[in-house]
Amino acid sequence: MSTTDKHPGSNGSDVAGPTHGGPDDEYTPAQLAAMDRTQLDRLGARYDGVEILHVEPGPVPGSALEKQATRQVTMWFALGAVFAVAFLVVYAGSGWFLPDWEWEVGADSWSALFTPLLGLAMGLSLLCIGIGLVQYVKKLLPHETAVQDKHDGSHFDRVTTGASLMSGLDKSGLPRRKLLLGTLGVMGAAFGAMLIAPLGGLIKNPNTGNPLGTTSWAEGVRLLRDDGTPIRPGDQQPGSLETVFPAVEGGNRQADAATMLIRLRPEQQLSDEPREGQADFSYGDYVAYSKICTHAGCPVSLYEQETGRILCPCHQSQFLVTEGAKPVFGPATRALPQLPITVDDEGYFVARSDYIEAVGPTYWNRERI
Amino acid sequence: MATTTAAPGAPTSKIGQAALEVDDRLIVAGPLRRTLNKVFPDHWSFLLGEIALYSFVILLLSGTYLTFFYDATMQEVVYEGTYAPLRGVEMSAAYESTLGLSFDVRGGLLIRQIHHWAALLFVASIVIHLLRIFFTGAFRRPRETNWLIGVVLLVLALLMGVTGYSLPDDLLSGTGLRIISAIILSLPVIGTWAHWAVFNGDYVGTEIIGRFYIVHVLILPAIILALIAAHLLILVKQKHTQFPGAGRTEHNVVGNRLFPGFAVKATALLFIVFGLCAALGGLVQINPIWLWGPYNPAQVSAGSQPDWYIGFLDGSTRLFPAWDINLPGDYTIPALFWPTVVGAGLMFTVLALYPMIERKLTGDTAAHHLLQRPRDVPVRTSVGAMALTFYVILWISGGNDLIADKFDISLNAMTWFGRIGCLVLPPFAYWMTYRLCIGLQRHDREVLEHGIETGVIRRLPSGEFIEVHQPLGPVDEHGHGQLAYGGASVPKKMNQVGGARRAIKGFFKPVEEPAEVQRQAELEARGLESEQSDRQSITSGRPSEGGRPSEGGRPQAPRD
Numbered sequence A: 001m002s003t004t005d006k007h008p009g010s011n012g013s014d015v016a017g018p019t020h021g022g023p024d025d026e027y028t029p030a031q032l033a034a035m036d037r038t039q040l041d042r043l044g045a046r047y048d049g050v051e052i053l054h055v056e057p058g059p060v061p062g063s064a065l066e067k068q069a070t071r072q073v074t075m076w077f078a079l080g081a082v083f084a085v086a087f088l089v090v091y092a093g094s095g096w097f098l099p100d101w102e103w104e105v106g107a108d109s110w111s112a113l114f115t116p117l118l119g120l121a122m123g124l125s126l127l128c129i130g131i132g133l134v135q136y137v138k139k140l141l142p143h144e145t146a147v148q149d150k151h152d153g154s155h156f157d158r159v160t161t162g163a164s165l166m167s168g169l170d171k172s173g174l175p176r177r178k179l180l181l182g183t184l185g186v187m188g189a190a191f192g193a194m195l196i197a198p199l200g201g202l203i204k205n206p207n208t209g210n211p212l213g214t215t216s217w218a219e220g221v222r223l224l225r226d227d228g229t230p231i232r233p234g235d236q237q238p239g240s241l242e243t244v245f246p247a248v249e250g251g252n253r254q255a256d257a258a259t260m261l262i263r264l265r266p267e268q269q270l271s272d273e274p275r276e277g278q279a280d281f282s283y284g285d286y287v288a289y290s291k292i293c294t295h296a297g298c299p300v301s302l303y304e305q306e307t308g309r310i311l312c313p314c315h316q317s318q319f320l321v322t323e324g325a326k327p328v329f330g331p332a333t334r335a336l337p338q339l340p341i342t343v344d345d346e347g348y349f350v351a352r353s354d355y356i357e358a359v360g361p362t363y364w365n366r367e368r369i
Numbered sequence B: 001m002a003t004t005t006a007a008p009g010a011p012t013s014k015i016g017q018a019a020l021e022v023d024d025r026l027i028v029a030g031p032l033r034r035t036l037n038k039v040f041p042d043h044w045s046f047l048l049g050e051i052a053l054y055s056f057v058i059l060l061l062s063g064t065y066l067t068f069f070y071d072a073t074m075q076e077v078v079y080e081g082t083y084a085p086l087r088g089v090e091m092s093a094a095y096e097s098t099l100g101l102s103f104d105v106r107g108g109l110l111i112r113q114i115h116h117w118a119a120l121l122f123v124a125s126i127v128i129h130l131l132r133i134f135f136t137g138a139f140r141r142p143r144e145t146n147w148l149i150g151v152v153l154l155v156l157a158l159l160m161g162v163t164g165y166s167l168p169d170d171l172l173s174g175t176g177l178r179i180i181s182a183i184i185l186s187l188p189v190i191g192t193w194a195h196w197a198v199f200n201g202d203y204v205g206t207e208i209i210g211r212f213y214i215v216h217v218l219i220l221p222a223i224i225l226a227l228i229a230a231h232l233l234i235l236v237k238q239k240h241t242q243f244p245g246a247g248r249t250e251h252n253v254v255g256n257r258l259f260p261g262f263a264v265k266a267t268a269l270l271f272i273v274f275g276l277c278a279a280l281g282g283l284v285q286i287n288p289i290w291l292w293g294p295y296n297p298a299q300v301s302a303g304s305q306p307d308w309y310i311g312f313l314d315g316s317t318r319l320f321p322a323w324d325i326n327l328p329g330d331y332t333i334p335a336l337f338w339p340t341v342v343g344a345g346l347m348f349t350v351l352a353l354y355p356m357i358e359r360k361l362t363g364d365t366a367a368h369h370l371l372q373r374p375r376d377v378p379v380r381t382s383v384g385a386m387a388l389t390f391y392v393i394l395w396i397s398g399g400n401d402l403i404a405d406k407f408d409i410s411l412n413a414m415t416w417f418g419r420i421g422c423l424v425l426p427p428f429a430y431w432m433t434y435r436l437c438i439g440l441q442r443h444d445r446e447v448l449e450h451g452i453e454t455g456v457i458r459r460l461p462s463g464e465f466i467e468v469h470q471p472l473g474p475v476d477e478h479g480h481g482q483l484a485y486g487g488a489s490v491p492k493k494m495n496q497v498g499g500a501r502r503a504i505k506g507f508f509k510p511v512e513e514p515a516e517v518q519r520q521a522e523l524e525a526r527g528l529e530s531e532q533s534d535r536q537s538i539t540s541g542r543p544s545e546g547g548r549p550s551e552g553g554r555p556q557a558p559r560d
């Protein structure tokens, strides 16, 4: 099994070198021609470090067992073809000789069956082929147990490869040429930095203006429902909640402006303990809090009238409306910011200013701006 | 056998000549023969990695199809498509094109759903593959590199999931995106800068879907492909591990050659995995984005759930207490930072370093090619069970609102169960698993010493009743088995040692002669024995490994 060059160098004439030698030197074509396929197969395997230990032949050719196994495998493959054709029929036939496939809401007709039928046909086709193949291996192929040698690293390879690498390095003279080596290092670093530098295009300063700390609420901006209608005190039942948006262009699509306008029940209003300095943020029995959860920014949405708690569906933080919407359970750490509100001359709710703190999730320098 | 093979120099058939033409040009006969002859161990658990590979292939195929129709822009459009309930609604082009894929592309919904199912299967099979590698010790030297590559692949697969999930821009994915945004913001010092770099400004902006798209369809798949290639090349180079058994050593692999047996089986598995995804994709609805509606920052659907593999992060986020850390100078480290960035980071770092940690702790730096049965390494197995328990509690907590709702438990109770459970239950799992391992070990030794319980009760002349035991090998004068435990599974039922003949084949009528089957069985037994005699064995006594009881499977003399 040697691929070693037994005749280094050229012998002058232009004939095939010995580097492709190996087994070809050990077995002449005539010797190989005298072997049958099984022998050749095993010979090759042995060259690859593989020994066939044991072969359990498949069923005897012509036996009832073989016939039965062949029938089964054939059946699976045939089914695979049948289902593939079924897929094609459903796919191409819909809207042609079959009803149209297009979706209708709530229909339990063909359109609702189209995708399931496609999946069923494709799935069954692939599964039948797969099962057929498994049956083929199990019932018709001989079972062979082989063992292959595992080689550890070769000492010879390590030593010779090491020598090649090191002699190359020696020839380059780099270990001696210290200045060149140092420059190469600097060059590599500078080159690498240059390659990634264009990513700088991604960097933008988040501190120009105060984008995280401001929303489009401002003095006199009306509170609108999603459909754009303004709200008057008395529109809402006590104990109810309405989501409102600032009356600016695209206000109802803004990520940080959504606000909850809540009308407290009388007994809630009595026990209301607003946050320090925010006692006048409410208007009568109305309070407005940011809808953006201070934990990870989900819209808090479930208002439990009985307890006055607002629940965030994402990680179940709960905020108590009667105590300045401070968090009473779950992972949120801060109260929902309160929007100072009043009514304008026409009697509609307006904001008295923007939120006085950043809405939404906490971040590193939130307290500073 | 065919003896008509012509001299290798002169093939006569058309195919032979064509093959010769190819080899003249490419010189592939040698490498090809080595590949065909490669031996693969024959154990089902080695197919888990393959399932991951095949689901990735399905993802590539179905995903490429989706790109023909998907439009990754966040421009607002008004929907005018087939799905009536949303007609006239304003939405992003991304959401509209996904609706189009579902309702206006023939077969589009099928491929979309196949893609999603394959993604779930992909991550699931990676995780189960990882567990098999972990619990059998397949990661030990020299396979640490493949373990590392594997962990990176797992993380990339999760990122694939997260970026893909966001693409339809429906209400559910938008909620996920919002949380991703908050997680990025929560990074200390660089949070806002990182957010501005990723989203090109404040949440949500107009860029993020386009950026996620290119990450999802180009950057991550390219890296994953390269890493899978490296994973498999290393595997081929190092060869598979194998469970201990007759004739199996640290220096060989016993199994089937690639061609034809293993190749056909692998192809069969590809078809079965694909078939499963196709059937699921057609029959079981997944992520019906038309029900969620377009993303709107002011809305959320209650009980919304991420895909299963993100559940553990959702859970850790729900359980972690509300602890913002306020630093001098009014800087804050948000509570969200710990359960997400730090928690996940730690979990994956420890996972990646586990082979090195174990090597340090056990001092075992030797190369290992024989696998361990989990029971034989109780500490590792118990550590694994502990980690799994922790993971599962986080995972369950990710759906604690659903559980609370379904079983009418208070949500707060569920949260506290999770908080306490994730601290208390893992050590308990450790202890349980440890006891279990030791018990299983003892039972193995017992069967090796006293034999298999046959269930046959015999009365001795003295009037005493004993159960007849079937020894697994030679016994000493006291009737005690002399087989040492070799790390392989020990047969514990009579049928596993040939206590019963195999069934006669045939469904409606027998297609074999019973006498013939009997004769074959005897032949086989003799063949195995003769083969066995000239092979050194670390025997397990499995019949397939030559460990057949000497007297044709009949129970031997009674013993105490």
Ligand code: HEM
Binding pocket: B045, B046, B047, B048, B049, B050, B052, B053, B056, B126, B127, B129, B130, B133, B138, B139, B143, B146, B147, B148, B149, B150, B151, B152, B153, B154, B157, B228, B231, B235, B239, B240, B241, B242
């Ligand atoms: C994209 C994901 C992955 C794919 C496609 C994949 C594929 C494969 C395949 C086909 C094999 C050979 C069959 C087998 O042993 O199951 C294998 C082996 C292996 N994999 Fe993975 N794998 C993936 C992820 C992982 C992960 C997450 C880990 C562990 C952290 C891992 C660690 C290993 C190791 C150590 C081996 C060698 C096992 C042995 O020889 O016994 N792989 N992988």
Ligand code: FES
Binding pocket: A293, A294, A295, A296, A297, A298, A312, A313, A314, A315, A316, A317, A330, A331, A332
């Ligand atoms: S986003 Fe509201 S609790 Fe996490």
